[in-house]
Every structure is written in C-alpha cells, then in structure tokens.
Amino acid sequence: MQRSSTLESLSAGVDSLQGAVDGARNALNSIILGKPREIDLALACLLARGHLLIEDLPGLGKTILAQALAKILGLSYQRIQFTSDLLPADIVGVSIFRQETGEFEFKPGPIFSQLVLADEVNRATPKAQSALLEAMEEQQVSSDGHTYELPQPYFVVATQNPSDQIGTFPLPESQLDRFLMRVELGYPDEQYERELITGTDRRQLLDEVGAKLTADSLVILQSAASIMHLGDPLVDYIQALIRFTRESPEFETGLSPRGSQALAAAAKAYAFVQKHAGVFPDDVQAVFAAVAGHRLKPNIDSSYRSPMEMSRHVLDNVAIP
Amino acid sequence: MAKQRATDGTLLRSLPWTLTALCFSVLPHIPYLPIWITGAFAICAALRLYVEYRRKRLPARWIRVALALGSFFGVFAIYENISGVGPGSALLIIMAALKLLETHQRRDQFVLLFISVFLIMASLLREQYLWSLPFLVIGTLITMTAWLGMSPGQGASIRRNFLSSSRLLLYAAPLTLAMWILFPRLSSPFWAVPVDSSQATSGLSESMSPGDISSLSLSNKVAFRVDFVDQVPPPKDLYWRGLVLYNFNGRTWTGANEAIGHDRRDNVEYLGAPISYQVTLEPTAQHTVFALDVPLEWSIDRTTMGLHQQLARERPIDQRISYKAVSHTTFRSNRTETIFDNNYYRGLPEEGNARTRALAKNMREAVSSETDFIEDVLRMFNEQAYFYTLEPPQLGRNPVDQFLFEARQGFCEHYASAFAVMMRAVGIPTRIVLGYQGGELNNFGNYSYMIVRQSDAHAWTEVWLENRGWVRVDPTAAVAPERISAGMSGARLGGLGASWGFSSTSELLHNLTLKWDALNAKWNEWILGYGPENQTKFLKLLGIDDPDWRRMMLTLIGIITVMIVIISGLLVRRYRAPKIDEASLLYRRFVRQIGIQPIIGETPRLYARRVQAQGKCGNPAINDITEQYLLCRYGPDDTTAMRRLRAAVNDFAVAA
Numbered sequence: 001m002q003r004s005s006t007l008e009s010l011s012a013g014v015d016s017l018q019g020a021v022d023g024a025r026n027a028l029n030s031i032i033l034g035k036p037r038e039i040d041l042a043l044a045c046l047l048a049r050g051h052l053l054i055e056d057l058p059g060l061g062k063t064i065l066a067q068a069l070a071k072i073l074g075l076s077y078q079r080i081q082f083t084s085d086l087l088p089a090d091i092v093g094v095s096i097f098r099q100e101t102g103e104f105e106f107k108p109g110p111i112f113s114q115l116v117l118a119d120e121v122n123r124a125t126p127k128a129q130s131a132l133l134e135a136m137e138e139q140q141v142s143s144d145g146h147t148y149e150l151p152q153p154y155f156v157v158a159t160q161n162p163s164d165q166i167g168t169f170p171l172p173e174s175q176l177d178r179f180l181m182r183v184e185l186g187y188p189d190e191q192y193e194r195e196l197i198t199g200t201d202r203r204q205l206l207d208e209v210g211a212k213l214t215a216d217s218l219v220i221l222q223s224a225a226s227i228m229h230l231g232d233p234l235v236d237y238i239q240a241l242i243r244f245t246r247e248s249p250e251f252e253t254g255l256s257p258r259g260s261q262a263l264a265a266a267a268k269a270y271a272f273v274q275k276h277a278g279v280f281p282d283d284v285q286a287v288f289a290a291v292a293g294h295r296l297k298p299n300i301d302s303s304y305r306s307p308m309e310m311s312r313h314v315l316d317n318v319a320i321p
Numbered sequence: 322m323a324k325q326r327a328t329d330g331t332l333l334r335s336l337p338w339t340l341t342a343l344c345f346s347v348l349p350h351i352p353y354l355p356i357w358i359t360g361a362f363a364i365c366a367a368l369r370l371y372v373e374y375r376r377k378r379l380p381a382r383w384i385r386v387a388l389a390l391g392s393f394f395g396v397f398a399i400y401e402n403i404s405g406v407g408p409g410s411a412l413l414i415i416m417a418a419l420k421l422l423e424t425h426q427r428r429d430q431f432v433l434l435f436i437s438v439f440l441i442m443a444s445l446l447r448e449q450y451l452w453s454l455p456f457l458v459i460g461t462l463i464t465m466t467a468w469l470g471m472s473p474g475q476g477a478s479i480r481r482n483f484l485s486s487s488r489l490l491l492y493a494a495p496l497t498l499a500m501w502i503l504f505p506r507l508s509s510p511f512w513a514v515p516v517d518s519s520q521a522t523s524g525l526s527e528s529m530s531p532g533d534i535s536s537l538s539l540s541n542k543v544a545f546r547v548d549f550v551d552q553v554p555p556p557k558d559l560y561w562r563g564l565v566l567y568n569f570n571g572r573t574w575t576g577a578n579e580a581i582g583h584d585r586r587d588n589v590e591y592l593g594a595p596i597s598y599q600v601t602l603e604p605t606a607q608h609t610v611f612a613l614d615v616p617l618e619w620s621i622d623r624t625t626m627g628l629h630q631q632l633a634r635e636r637p638i639d640q641r642i643s644y645k646a647v648s649h650t651t652f653r654s655n656r657t658e659t660i661f662d663n664n665y666y667r668g669l670p671e672e673g674n675a676r677t678r679a680l681a682k683n684m685r686e687a688v689s690s691e692t693d694f695i696e697d698v699l700r701m702f703n704e705q706a707y708f709y710t711l712e713p714p715q716l717g718r719n720p721v722d723q724f725l726f727e728a729r730q731g732f733c734e735h736y737a738s739a740f741a742v743m744m745r746a747v748g749i750p751t752r753i754v755l756g757y758q759g760g761e762l763n764n765f766g767n768y769s770y771m772i773v774r775q776s777d778a779h780a781w782t783e784v785w786l787e788n789r790g791w792v793r794v795d796p797t798a799a800v801a802p803e804r805i806s807a808g809m810s811g812a813r814l815g816g817l818g819a820s821w822g823f824s825s826t827s828e829l830l831h832n833l834t835l836k837w838d839a840l841n842a843k844w845n846e847w848i849l850g851y852g853p854e855n856q857t858k859f860l861k862l863l864g865i866d867d868p869d870w871r872r873m874m875l876t877l878i879g880i881i882t883v884m885i886v887i888i889s890g891l892l893v894r895r896y897r898a899p900k901i902d903e904a905s906l907l908y909r910r911f912v913r914q915i916g917i918q919p920i921i922g923e924t925p926r927l928y929a930r931r932v933q934a935q936g937k938c939g940n941p942a943i944n945d946i947t948e949q950y951l952l953c954r955y956g957p958d959d960t961t962a963m964r965r966l967r968a969a970v971n972d973f974a975v976a977a
Contacts, residue, residue: 229957233905277956281924316922 017217017224018275024072024212025273031068031205032061034192038183040273041290042069042157046218047225048269050180050262051136051156053121053294060185062159064202066117069157073218074211075114076151080132082124084167088131092141106143111135114151114215118158122168132156133175153218173297180262181290182307221272228268229278236321237281238263244318245292250302251310259295266291281320288315328373332424336373338467338479339430339437340366343417345463346440349456350410353447355399358415361392365418380422389419406446413440427471437464451844462486492888496881502860503877505870506853525563525755525778527607528575529734531716531724540775543603544757545611546842547771550597556759557805558650560614560781560793561773563756565629567666569745571673572720574738574753576629585626591617593651601643601845608633611756611773613648614793620645629752630654630791643850653790666750666785674721674742681746691749691786698743699799702736705729709801733804736796737780750785754793758805765839772838904953904963907970911946914974925950942973 021043028039042065045052054062063079070077080091093109110116111132118132135141136156141148158179161168176182188196196202213221238260246254255263263284271283292314293307304310344366351359372379380388392415400408417436424430441460445453465486470479545561566576596613610624610632621644623635669678684701685694701707708730716723721742724735731739737753744751758779760771781795798805847855860868865876912919912928917935919928929947949966952959 229955231955231957234955277952277959280926280951280955282926285922285924316920319921320924 017213017221018272020213020217021221021273027072027209027212028065028068031202031209032065033195034188035061035065035185037286038065038185040270041181041183041287044225044266044269044273044287045181045290046073046153046155046269047222047272048180048265049153049222049226050266051158051178053176053179053182054157054159054185055162055182056159056185058161060187061202062185063117063119064206065185066115066157066159067203068206069155070115070117071206072209072212073115074214075153075155075218076215077115077117078110078113079117079119080110081119082121082128084123084125086124086128088128091128091131092135092143095144104144106146106148108141108148111141112148112150114153114155116154116156118156120161121158122160122170124169126169126172129169129171129175132158133178136178151215153215153222173295176294177256177258179294180266181287182294183290184308225269225272226265228271228276230264230268231278233321234267234279234281234284235264237284237318238267240318240321241284241288241292241314244314245296248314248317250299250304250313252297252299255292255295259292262295263288263291285315328376328379328425332373332426332430335427335430335467335471336370336424338463338470339433340370340421342437342460342464342467343433343440345460346437346444347414347417349444349447350414350440353407354411354414357395358392358411358418362414362418365421369421369424379425385419385422388422389416392416392419406443410440410443413443430471431468434464434468437467449849451841454848458490462490465489492891496884499877499880499884501851502856503873503880505873506851506856525605525607525609527564527609528573529566529738529753529755529780530573531713531720531731531735531738542775543838543841544773544775544777545600545602546838546845547760547773548599548601549771550599552596553762553771554596554613554650558613559759560754560779560795561611561757561760561777562614562616562631562754563609563611564754565627565631565783566753566755567629569669569738569742571670574741576752585628585630586617588655589615589630590653591615591649592653593649595647595649597645597647599643599645601641601842601850602638604640604642605638608635608637610634610638610644612646613650614754614756615650615652615654616646616648618645618647629754631754641845641849643846655785655790666752667745667748669742669745674719676719676722677725677739677742678746680725681743684743685747691747691784694747695744695749695784695794698740699794699796702740702796702799707731707736707800709797709804733797734780736800737782740794740796741782744782744784752783752791753780754783755780758795761835763835763839763842765836768839768843770839770842772835772842902954904950904966907966908946908950908954911950911970911973915943940973940976942969942976945969946973 025036025039025043028043029036032039042052046069054065056062066079067077069075080086089109091109091111093107093112095104095106097103098105116132121129121132135150136154139150139152139154141150160171187193241263242255242260244254245251248254266287267279267284270287271279274283276283289308289311293311296307296310296314298304298310302310304313347359347362369379371377393412396408396411396415397403400411402408403412413436417433417440420429420433420436424433438461441457441464445457462483466479466482469482469485564576566574568575595617598613600611602611610619610621612619612632615630616626616632619632621632621634621642624632626632681698684697688694688697706729709732710730711732713724713731713735714728716728721739724731725739741751741753756779757773757777758781759777760773762769762771779797781793781797783791783793785791795805851859857868860873865872908925915932917928917932919925923931925947929943932943946966946969949962949969952962953966956962
C-alpha cells in the first residue's frame, strides 16, 4: 500500500520531469553532434544506476561527452586523469594529521563527486584501477578504518583507449563486468565533422548551456526508470537472448545472471528515455550491444570477434516473442 | 578393427543408475544361481564402474568373446540344458555382466535396462510371493528412472525422473488391474515353465530311512493350508495321508505310486460323517496329493487313488495348487483283500535285526491274539524307557535292533519302522504311511484356516487284521501322546519343545508369523489362485452375472478405451500451449495480409520500416498498427490500445 502510493506520487512528478529529460537530450545533442544513439545510451546507463565505459581512440570526444553530461544534468564533476604513476590515494583521498587538533583528517579525493570522469582508465596500474572499481561497486570508500559514503546519484564515466595501444593495462573481464554499458563513439559523419571544423569550440559552447536537471530530480528519474513496465513476452525475449549466448558454440562464456539483470535494467531505462509505454523489443536491441558486448567472450575459432559482431549474431538469431 | 579407445566418463551420470537397476533385478535370482555367476556379475559391475571413473579401456574384443563362450559352456555344464528358468536366467545374468564390459554408449545401456526388465519378470516364473508385488513395482520404478535418466534432454534430476516414472506406473495401474481382473482365464495354461529341478524342494521323500523326517521337522516351511468348510476335526483324526511304503531292505522303506490310473475307492467303506475342506498345496515336484485320511472326493484333475488309498497326480505338483476334498475319518479298507498270500506286506530281509525279530516272536507267543500282541508292543513303547527326540543318535548296520535295545531315542520314523518290523516278524501285514499329522489353526479375524508345516511331517503304520481290514496304529502316540493331541506346532510352543531340543519361539513372534501367513494364504487364494473359478466369483461380486469370455473381452476393451481417453485427457490438460494473446494474433493476421515474413530478430518497427521501404504499401496504417501492437503486447494493460489495434487491423484487411 505504502509502496504503491509512493509510486503513484512518483509517476505524477515524472511526467513533468520527462520533459526535462528531453531538454537534456537536446542540449547534449547540440554539443555532441551526430551521436544521438550514444547519448541516449549514456542517459539510459545513468538512469539505470550503472556506470559507463567509453572505449575509443583519442580525440573522438569522450571527455567532452562526460563533461557535457555533468554540466547538463547538474551534477558535481571531477576528472581523474589515469596515468601509470597514479596511486589509489590520488583517487580516494588521504588522511592528513592536523597538528592543531591532534587528529587525522580525511581529505576526500576526486572520487567524491557525483560524476567522475576516469580518463584513460587503462593507463593506470591495476592497483589504481581497482581502487576506482571498488568504489563504483560499493558506492562507498573505506580509508583508515572509516567508511565514507559517496554522493548520490553517483555515476562513473570511464574512458579507455583500445587495449592494443602501447603502455596500457587492459581491464580484466571481472572488472569490465562492473560497467553497465560499454559504448564506442566512432568517427563523426562528414556533415558533423564539417560543423565541428567550422563551428564554435565545443568547450566554449558547453560553458554557455546551463543545467537542465538537478541531482535530486535525477534520483527520482532513476526510480521511475526502474519501474518501467516489463511484460512477460519481453522477459521471455531477454531469457531467450541469454539462453542463446549460453548455448551457442560461438561463445566461450554466455551472459551471467548479473548480465541478464543488467540487460533488463538497461532496457527499462532506455525505454524510459524513449518515452515508451513499456519496454519494447527495440529497447532491448538498442542496449544489447552496449550491455552484452563486453561481457561476451568469443570462442577461439568463432568468426565473430568484435562486441558489435557478437551482439548482431545474437540478435539476428533469436526470435522475438 | 579400430583400436579400442579409453572411456571418456560421459556415462558416469547414467551408469550408476543402470547398474542399480540391474543389481536390483538380479537380486531374487541369487539364491538359485551358481555362486560363480553372482561373483562374475559383481566383478563385471565393479570393473565397469572403475573403468569409467579412471577413464580406462574396456577389455579387447577377443577377451570378451572368450569370456562369453566360456560362460555359455559353464552354464551348460551346470544345468546340462539351456532352456528353462534356471539356465535361462543364469545365462541372461552372465551375458548382462559381459555386456557391461562392452557398454560404450547410451544404446548399450538400453540393452542392459531391457535385460533388467526381463530379469524382473523371470523371477516371477520361479516363485510368486506376497513380496513379489512390491519387488515388481520397485524394480520397474528403478529401471524406468534409470531409463528416463538417459533421455537426451538437459540433465533432469533423479528426483524428477523418479516422479515421472512413478506417474507413468500410476497411469498404467488401472489398466493393469482391469486386464488382470477381466482377461479370460483358462483352467489349463497354454504353456508351462519347466520346473527348475536344480532347486531342492523340501518335503516328504518317496522313501524313508532313519533321520529323514526328523531333519524335515526343523523346517518351518508351509506344506499346505487347509480351509475346513464346517467343523475342524479333533487332532487325533488329523492324519494327512501321503505316500505308503511297504518294501523294507533292513534300513530303508520304499514304496511307489504304481497304481496310478486305477481308482481303488471301491476297496474302502466310508463310515461316519463326511468332512469337506479345501487344500492349497505348495509345490513339491512330486506326484503325491495330500488329503485327510481317507478321501472320498477330490477336485484335482488326473488324480486317482492308488492301491494303498494314497492319492497321486499324473503330473508332478510343480505349482501351488488348490483343491477341494471330502474325507471320512472313520472307514474300513480292504476288508476282503486276498492279495496277502504273497509276502507283499509281510516281507523282511533274510538277515539283519535279529534281536528285534526274536523279541517279536517271543512276545507273540506269550499272547493269544494279534490284537493283544499289538497292544503289548505299544505298551512296551509307552512303559519302558523309550524317548521321543528330534536328535536321535546315529544308527549302524542293524538300525532297528540298535534303536530298540540300545539308543531307545527316536522320532516317529524310528518308532514306525521298529513297530512295522516287529509286526512283520510275526507275519502281520504291515505298511508305513508317510504324511502329516496335525496342523495349526490360524484365526485371522473371521478367516480361520489350518497351516500344516513341514515340521508336521509324520510316519505311522497300518496293520491288516482279519475282518477289520487296514487299521491305523500310530506307535508315536504311545511314546509321546502330546505329539498327536497337541500337534507339532502346539507341542513346540507349550514348553515341551525345549525338552525336544527346539528353541521355543516367543509367543509374539509366532503370532506375527501366523498373521503374515494368513495374508499369504489370502494372497495365494485370490491373487495367485485367480483362475476361472475365482474370476467368475469375483465378477459376480461386481455384478456381472454369467460372464463368458466374449463379454469379458468386450468389457475389457471398453474399459481400456475409457481409460486411454481419460489418461489422454489428463495429458492434454497438463500440456499448456504457450499463451498467445490477442494482440499477437491480430499482428499475425496483419503480417499475413502484408505477405512479407518478418526476419528472425526483427522488431515490429524495423519490420514496418522494411515493408515501407520495399514500397509494397506506403500506408500510414502500417505504422499505426505497429505502434498499437507494441503498446498492447509490451505495454501495461491497455484496453483502448487493444480496441484501436483491432480496428486498425480490420480496416487494413478491408483496405487490402
């Protein structure tokens, strides 16, 4: 009873907030040109309370996307540039001895902000990487026997250069699993490329746009996204997809139960962003590559190598109920 | 020939169950099998498991062929035959054991499970006890569980397989019952299983030497059960006549059923009131048919009364048989017989047992009549120090002399033999009757019947007297009157047993045994003895009067049809077709109308786009229907959307 009335009041407010989501979308699209799909995915990822991994070559606008997200969604923002000499303390913060009080005082690191951009996460040592990933998973930081809650909403956008570049420590599969989605930005179309060349500087443009949402409304939107209608046929569809990844000889490992939960959550949030009445098969298909791509491992003799190819193979072989 | 590959452990999941099923079905055969077959089976089973666990290789083909040939000849050497229950089941078991050694895959295990079913059924050819039914059910369940475990579906749990097989058995149960009740029974079966002669049946032998019956008396096995129609006769009349012995070689008494085929009832004068009863005789593998002394009528085919008033059947009694009989305990027989001119009933060996003969002659000379002489001999047994015991000392070359003058301890056979020798020594025609005496009355609720056990086996004598014919004289009664009045079982229980060397069974245990026996008796009567007669009786009970085989078959077919319909109905109900809601039906109709099949994994929106791109119909209705369909099928319950979808699809159909 209690719960349903909360949900009702929630959905009443959500309608007005959904307009704000549209505003945020438009603003993002005006800054990052020609990437509406990726922007929708990033928004869905945030609304599904997940973290985002952007993987691409340098200079494709990873950083600007993260900055734009923070700015437009009204979140506090910190950027951590991962380097090979980065230490865990540089991320989570350090305890400093105060002479005056005779006590240790915790100086929070850059991780204590609502949106953290972990830039080039694969350049740091595994030790530093795991400090970030632990914080992401636990939503809290432990230091010197004290536990510090991270701010809410909490959203990590990590960027990564493709791991075949020199001087990188690629994230292991278990760490990749912590990211709800992994997206690639890719080169912009010629039309947008031209606009980028001739138009104003993106960073300058970013300074001009204001916040379209607040942190508090974002929390409400996250709740609203989590109660999107997920009908039985769609649960069947998700299960069929999962089963296919487990039974297909193309994959060494299929999707884990965590993977299936991630798929459902991401599809709900995506449907919410699309303002669908319920989760449609299109929503599942839209998020599938981003959610499943980094969780699937192709078999040694499989002809599907890239996350995109593997996802396409799954989607093209599972009937929609 | 390809080189034998090592096993890969794929059978590890199913093999233990196949082995369990096989072992269970072998179980009832073990007591009848030569020990080496059981041993070989156990070794092969263990070896096969070891091979699978350790990924070893199975033995080469030539070894298997050699073993198979060796086993075949081994079985043949023991049974000197390869047909019949004994050699048949032995062969089946040893071949199953060898089959284990070449079990590579699922298919081979199916063969093993099939053998397992066969073995379960084969055990019924030997004996059908009360526990045979639970054994049958459990054995079938285990085999079916193992069978289901090998079905190629994703590894269903043993519990589920077990439940499935139980359910299947349950479905079959009413059918089985109906067929069992209604299938027309024949009074004589079309076929019979040859008796397993390797199996020693306990029971009276066709001859008698000292020690024969006393060893039998230790057996608690049931010889036959008797159901008296009216009154139960007093214990002193409970002489169950069996075989009559008249040849004596100084040690062993023998006789024969030489009079088979001739009815000698006219030699008997039946006096007193008739006693009607029904006997259920356990198989003996002999010809002798037991009846209360002396029978007048009996309902058992091809059975006649011989020269010595004994009943014998042409075919040996190789299955439990039930028959009705009427006897008169008061009778006179062979009053006017004239065949005694020869030494047929008076003959003794030329030599041996001289002291006994001398004693008999002296005693005869001391009295005037044969009757007095007989009474004197009985009095001698009664008054002098003669003892009744089940553990008599061994007797040497002149057993009668030794018994009468030295050992003075013996069982009924010793007294009967000694008495008969003494009678014959003075020329009185005498013969020995083997049979049973007494029996224990078992009251189980309203159901009361008499159990006659092997321990009730008895030997007594008959002497022929002028004008009186054959007169029964039981010397044991003179020595141990309680043996006759209380019966063997009664004597055992009531304190006397201890002095005879019995370990007395506790009362409670004995009562339990009696109850169990009553259940067995009913089981034998109604389940195993369900022949044409019982069938008619039972069907009358069910309200089918005058059942002939045509009506039975028609009823049976009717019942089977009804049951199959019911079971199919249940199965259909259990099968739930995947729910197809209205939205998807409407959408399918729409797709049919468009005439382009969606590709696997194509969402409705992509489909709509593709259809429109193909220019088949640039109808905006396509988008509308697609959106309404998405709402109806994937959105929350929405009746207006459904109505719109219905209308849109209908309009689309009309437009097309």
